[in-house]
Amino acid sequence: MSEKVYARNVEALKNGTVIDHIPAGLGLRILDLFELTSYGERVTVGLNLSSGHMGNKDLIKVENLVLTEGQANELALLAPKCTVSVIENFEVVRKQKLAIPAEVTDLFACPNSNCVSHVEPVQSHFSVRVTEHDTKMKCKYCEKVFSKDIVVAVR
Structure with missing residues (x-):
């Protein structure tokens, strides 16, 4: 067969x-x-x-x-x-070669619904910090820190 x-x-x-x-x-x-x-x-x-x-x-x-x-x-x-x-x-x-950037602008929205980036005409901006167990992203405007997975999931 x-x-x-x-x-x-x-x-x-x-x-x-x-x-x-x-x-x-x-x-x-x-x-x-x-x-x-x-x-x-x-x-x-x-x-x-x-x-x-x-x-x-x-x-x-x-x-x-x-x-x-x-x-x-x-x-x-x-x-x-x-x-x-x-x-x-x-x-x-x-x-x-891919390397996680130190900063990301105008790609993701801030997960904080009270962030000024949702109501003002500004580009989103995050600083990125890689830790041993996670990648953290800090919003330039509200200064809140989020896990990368939370930021990436926001639409």
Whole structure:
């Protein structure tokens, strides 16, 4: 009896960025936060794809866009173990190193509903501090400190 072989086909990317190994369920959040669909380029998204070492994962490919070092580092707050590959002429030419940034501006909303950033026309701004067990984020305006997971979860 022969075994069926199943192939998964996702169109190859000529130039752009591939964000892989995103924890399952975060792909759409990353698309939204980083406004990856606003560039007018083709975006390929895979959600809940099977992964040998993660179980399930999400994947994002964006044509003709290379994330800046700052964007890649901000991405590390959501998906610290994801990989960001720069593609040129169908080849991976560079894998961007991710490092959690010391500050994040205009990406997340402050979880404190009484924070002035919700009523004044200011960009959100957090300082980031990595501890042994957690990553803490301090709002510039209300000066409250939150776990990164709480800040990332706020929509």
